[in-house]
Amino acid sequence: MQQEDDLRGLAKVMEFMRAISIVFIAIHVYWFCYRAFVDAGINIGVVDKILLNFQRTAGLFSNLLVTKVFAVIFLALSCLGTKGVKNQKMTWRKIYTAFLSGLVLFFMNWWMLDLPFSPTADAAIYTVTLTAGYILLLMSGVWISRMLKHNLMEDVFNTANESFMQETRLMENEYSVNLPTKFVYQGKEWDGWINVVNVFRASIVLGTPGSGKSYAVVNNYIKQMISKGFAIYIYGAPVKAIS
Structure with missing residues (x-):
């Protein structure tokens, strides 16, 4: 019960971190595409004051990369606690492709804000590429977390996580x-x-039937009991096991 509560708590923390990451993306778009929002008649005075205070005190929007880096950091932290269903079709090549594509779309799209179109069109193109890059980074982060936890490439059937130390001592007596x-x-x-x-x-x-009961167990019982001078009563054993 305690373990289930811990897992629920971890899931809530991961969701909170991902929400913070999305908030950073939202304020990033609002700040750097502000002219497009004004042209569309969207002007939230309270948000403007809060963001201006952040800029004065912390310089949060002094560079395009600052809010993006914070968004990626919180996104990465949220992916660390991800537990998902294993997928045998998942490969490192797919993960690398998604990750690199996400990095390019997410970080290398600053020039789209200066395209020779209207501010609204520039903002729309920039937001689409930013969102696509974020989704690809999210996908690759979740996949990496699953791969590292389940080690799917080398252990498709999860043998390592399901194995345990068994008895290695021979404890023999007369019976x-x-x-x-x-x-x-x-x-x-x-x-x-x-x-x-x-x-x-x-x-x-x-x-x-055919699982090896007679070969692995019954035959050994018969041989070892006979060698120790005991009689044995076997019910339901096939004739070939006794012969």
Whole structure:
């Protein structure tokens, strides 16, 4: 329950950071395309005063890149906590293409504000390219976060995250049945053991037809019980396992 609450809290923080990033984009467009807004009859006095105060105190709009950099920083932070569905079709080549295209559209479009068109047309072209670049950066950031967390390129079936350390000690006594195993943990293949130290409590072997129950378990039970001088009662085992 606590873990679910933590995940919800993390999701809210990520959403808040992304919202801040979008706010930076909005005020960037409003400031640097202000003439187009005035021509369209959009003039928000309160917002103008707030932005002018930011400019006087922090020089937030002294350069086109300042608000863009802040927007990208908060966007990157919001992508770090992203957890999404794994997609096997995702490749680093696609990610690099989206990321580089986003950088070009987002940062290299300043000259569009000086095109020989009307202020409204220039602002529209600039805003479209800025938005397209932002979306591409968002997509690439989310994909990078997923790739780094799930390591899809090298572990398509998520084996590394689903593996765990198993018993590697052979715990043998006069009544035990010990089944050898192999498992992968942290990218390394290990030799392990399933130690049934008290077979008198009875054992049940479950598996679909052809899954290897007789070969891996029943045969070992028969051989080891016979070698230790015990009788064994097997119910439901195929004849070939006993022969």
